[in-house]
Amino acid sequence: MFWDIVSTCLSPAAFAAALRLSCPLIIGSTGGCFNEKTSTGNLAYECFMLTGAFFGAYGSYLTGSPLMGSLAAILSGLALAVIYGLLVYHLNCSAIIVSVAYNSAAWALTTLLLVVVWNTRGQFNDPSIVSYENLNWDVLRKFPVLDMVFNNNIPMVYFAFAYAAAGYAVMYGTPFGLRLRGVGINPEAAQAAGINVRKYRWICLIIMGASMGCAGSYMPLCGMSLFSENMTRGRGFLCLTSTLVGKGNPLRTMMVALLFGYANSMTLVLSTYNMPTQIINMLPYVMVLIVLLSIGIKNFKGSADISGDTF
Amino acid sequence: MSDPKPSGRAIRQFFSPEVGIGAARYVISFAGVLALGSILILAQGEDPVRAAALIINGAFGNTVSVGNSLRWAMPCMLTGAASIIAFKSGVINLGIEGQMYLGAFTAAVLGSFVDLPPTVHALVCVVGAGVAGVICVIIPALMRLFFSINEYVTTMMMNFIATLFCDYFVVWVIMPITGITTVTVATPTISKSARLSTLIRGTSCSSGLIIGMAACLSVYFLYKFTIKGYELKQVGENLKFAKTGGVDVKRTFITIFILSGFLGGLSGGVEVTGGYYRYVSGFSYTMGWEGIMIAYICNNNPIGLIFASIVWGALKTGAMSIERGTSLNRLTVNLLQMFFVILVSINYESIYHYFRDRAKRKREIRQLLASRADEEEGA
Numbered sequence: 017m018f019w020d021i022v023s024t025c026l027s028p029a030a031f032a033a034a035l036r037l038s039c040p041l042i043i044g045s046t047g048g049c050f051n052e053k054t055s056t057g058n059l060a061y062e063c064f065m066l067t068g069a070f071f072g073a074y075g076s077y078l079t080g081s082p083l084m085g086s087l088a089a090i091l092s093g094l095a096l097a098v099i100y101g102l103l104v105y106h107l108n109c110s111a112i113i114v115s116v117a118y119n120s121a122a123w124a125l126t127t128l129l130l131v132v133v134w135n136t137r138g139q140f141n142d143p144s145i146v147s148y149e150n151l152n153w154d155v156l157r158k159f160p161v162l163d164m165v166f167n168n169n170i171p172m173v174y175f176a177f178a179y180a181a182a183g184y185a186v187m188y189g190t191p192f193g194l195r196l197r198g199v200g201i202n203p204e205a206a207q208a209a210g211i212n213v214r215k216y217r218w219i220c221l222i223i224m225g226a227s228m229g230c231a232g233s234y235m236p237l238c239g240m241s242l243f244s245e246n247m248t249r250g251r252g253f254l255c256l257t258s259t260l261v262g263k264g265n266p267l268r269t270m271m272v273a274l275l276f277g278y279a280n281s282m283t284l285v286l287s288t289y290n291m292p293t294q295i296i297n298m299l300p301y302v303m304v305l306i307v308l309l310s311i312g313i314k315n316f317k318g319s320a321d322i323s324g325d326t327f
Numbered sequence: 328m329s330d331p332k333p334s335g336r337a338i339r340q341f342f343s344p345e346v347g348i349g350a351a352r353y354v355i356s357f358a359g360v361l362a363l364g365s366i367l368i369l370a371q372g373e374d375p376v377r378a379a380a381l382i383i384n385g386a387f388g389n390t391v392s393v394g395n396s397l398r399w400a401m402p403c404m405l406t407g408a409a410s411i412i413a414f415k416s417g418v419i420n421l422g423i424e425g426q427m428y429l430g431a432f433t434a435a436v437l438g439s440f441v442d443l444p445p446t447v448h449a450l451v452c453v454v455g456a457g458v459a460g461v462i463c464v465i466i467p468a469l470m471r472l473f474f475s476i477n478e479y480v481t482t483m484m485m486n487f488i489a490t491l492f493c494d495y496f497v498v499w500v501i502m503p504i505t506g507i508t509t510v511t512v513a514t515p516t517i518s519k520s521a522r523l524s525t526l527i528r529g530t531s532c533s534s535g536l537i538i539g540m541a542a543c544l545s546v547y548f549l550y551k552f553t554i555k556g557y558e559l560k561q562v563g564e565n566l567k568f569a570k571t572g573g574v575d576v577k578r579t580f581i582t583i584f585i586l587s588g589f590l591g592g593l594s595g596g597v598e599v600t601g602g603y604y605r606y607v608s609g610f611s612y613t614m615g616w617e618g619i620m621i622a623y624i625c626n627n628n629p630i631g632l633i634f635a636s637i638v639w640g641a642l643k644t645g646a647m648s649i650e651r652g653t654s655l656n657r658l659t660v661n662l663l664q665m666f667f668v669i670l671v672s673i674n675y676e677s678i679y680h681y682f683r684d685r686a687k688r689k690r691e692i693r694q695l696l697a698s699r700a701d702e703e704e705g706a
Contacts, residue, residue: 059479109674116619117668120613121662124661128659297491302484305466308474312474312476
C-alpha cells in the first residue's frame with residue numbers, strides 16, 4: 017500500500033500532471049513577481065485570473081482560435097489592471113480594499129457574464145470553445161520518461177517556462193529591471209535618483225494584469241473546452257503565495273510554482289488512495305508562513321517589539 | 328481661536344468642506360451605483376425601477392423578509408466589528424474569514440458532542456467559537472510582534488489554513504465517528520440546547536442579532552469612553568506618540584489582535600448556533616471579506632456599522648427576491664455592492680484638495696501676470 021503510493025507519486029505521469037497544473041501558476045506568478053518587486057500592494061490575483069478564464073473561453077468561442085482567446089484574456093486583465101491603477105494611484109483608494117472588492121466581485125462578474133452571454137448556470141461546455149492542440153515533439157519520443165513528462169502538452173506549458181526565464185532576464189539583466197527593483201526596495205531613494213516611481217508601478221501593474229489574464233485563459237483552453245463558475249478555485253491566491261515564497265525572483269518563483277503544481281497533482285493521487293488531501297493542499301500556505309518567518313527571524317530583537325515598519 | 332457665537336461656529340462646521348466631502352462621498356457613490364445598476368439591468372432586458380421595487384419589497388415587505396434581512400445583517404455586524412477594531416488600530420486583519428470558519432467549526436463540535444443545559448450550552452458554543460478565532464489570529468500576531476512580519480499576508484494565509492484544517496477534521500475525524508456518508512462536507516446538526524432562540528417567529532432571525540448589536544455598541548463605547556480604547560486608537564494613529572506617552576504598546580497590540588480575532592470567531596459561532604445549526608464546508612461565501620468592506624463603507628464607525636449591516640443584509644435578501652420576480656440574476660446586486668465599495672473607497676478629500684490647490688495656483692499666477700503687466704504699463 018505505502019510503496020504503491022510512493023511509486024505513483026514518483027511516476028512520470030505524476031510529474032507530467034505537475035507540469036500541466038503548474039503552468040498557470042508559473043505564468044501568473046511571473047507577472048506577480050513584477051507586482052511584488054515594486055510593492056504595488058495589489059492582492060487581486062484571483063480576480064484577474066477568473067476574469068481571464070472567462071474571457072479566454074469567450075474569445076475562443078467567438079473566433080474559434082485559442083490564441084485569440086488568450087489575447088482576449090490578456091486584454092481583460094489589462095483593462096482590470098488599468099482600472100485598478102486609476103483607482104489606487106490617481107484616486108488614492110486603499111489598495112487593500114480595492115483588492116478585496118475586486119476578488120469578491122470577480123465571482124459575481126464572471127457568473128453574471130456566464131448567464132448573460134450563454135444563458136446557463138454552473139458551467140458552459142461547448143465544442144465551439146476551441147482548446148489549444150497538444151504539441152508533439154519527435155525528438156522526445158526516443159526517451160520514454162522524457163516523452164511522458166514533457167511531450168504532448170499544449171504550447172502554453174512551454175511558453176510558461178520561456179516566460180519565466182524572460183521575466184528573470186528582464187528583472188536582473190536590464191536597466192529597467194534594476195530601476196524596478198530599486199523602486200521596490202526604497203521608493204523615496206528611487207524617486208530622488210530621478211526614477212518616476214509611479215510610472216514603474218504602472219508598468220508592473222500592467223504586466224501583472226496581463227500575465228494573470230493569460231494564466232487564467234489556460235484553464236478553459238487546456239483541453240476541457242468549458243467554463244464553470246469559480247473555475248480558478250483559489251489558484252490566483254496560489255500565484256500570490258508562490259510569488260511570496262519565491263520572494264519576487266521569477267526563477268525561484270517558477271520552482272516554487274512547480275512544487276505547488278506537484279503538490280496539486282499529489283492531491284489527485286492521494287484522493288484515489290483515499291488519503292486526506294487537505295493536508296497537502298495546506299502546504300503552500302504553511303510554506304509562506306515558514307518563508308516569512310525565515311526572513312523575519314533576523315529582525316528578532318530578543319523580546320516582543322512593535323515598530324511601525326514591517327516588510 | 329474662539330468664536331464669539333457658538334451657534335455660528337456650529338453652522339459653519341456643519342457646512343465645512345470636510346462634512347461636504349463626507350456627504351459627497353456617499354452621494355456620488357450612490358449615484359454611481361444607481362447609474363451602473365440601471366445600465367446592468369437594462370442590458371439584461373429588465374426594468375430598473377421594477378427591480379428596485381422588488382429589492383425593497385423583498386427586503387422589508389413583510390415580517391418574514393424583515394427577519395431574513397436582519398438574519399443576514401447579523402454576521403455582517405460581527406465581522407464588521409472585528410475589522411473596525413483592527414483597522415482603527417492600524418492592524419490589517421484579512422483573516423476574518425478563517426477565524427469565522429474555525430469559530431463555526433468549534434461551535435458545531437461543542438454543540439453536537441457536549442451535553443449542557445440549554446442557555447449555558449449556547450453560551451459555551453459561542454464563547455468557544457470566539458476563543459477559536461483568537462487561536463487563529465495569535466500566530467500572525469506573534470509573528471508581527473516578534474519578527475515584524477507584515478500581518479496582512481500572514482492573516483490571509485491563515486484563512487486557507489483554517490478552512491482546510493476544519494475540512495480535514497470534518498471529513499477524517501467527525502464524519503467517520505458519526506457515520507455520516509453524505510457528499511456535502513458537514514458536521515451533524517447541533518443539539519437543540521445549543522441553538523440560539525429565534526427572535527422573530529417564522530424566520531431565521533435569532534438572538535444572534537442581539538449579540539451582533541451588543542458587539543457594535545461595546546466597540547463604540549470602548550473607543551468613545553474608555554482609556555483602553557483611546558490607547559488602542561492611539562497605537563494605530565501614531566505609534567511613536569503612543570510609545571512616548573507611556574502606552575504599553577506590546578500589550579495593546581496583542582489586545583487588538585485578540586479582540587479582532589475573538590469577534591471574528593464569534594461571527595462563525597453565531598452563524599452555526601443561530602443560522603445553519605451545523606458546520607458546512609464553504610458556508611461563508613466571502614462573508615468575512617464583506618465585513619472588511621462594510622467597515623470601510625461606514626468609515627470605521629461602529630454605530631454606522633449597524634445601519635450599514637442592515638442595508639447589506641437587506642440587499643442580500645432583496646437580491647433573492649429579484650431573482651424570483653424577474654429574469655435577473657442575484658449576482659447583479661452583489662456586483663453593485665462591490666462597485667459601491669470601490670466608489671466609497673475613493674479618496675474624495677485628496678481630489679478636492681488637488682483641484683482647490685490647482686485653482687489657487689492658477690489664481691496666483693493670474694494675479695502675478697496682471698501685476699507684471701501693470702508694472703510694464705507704468706514703466
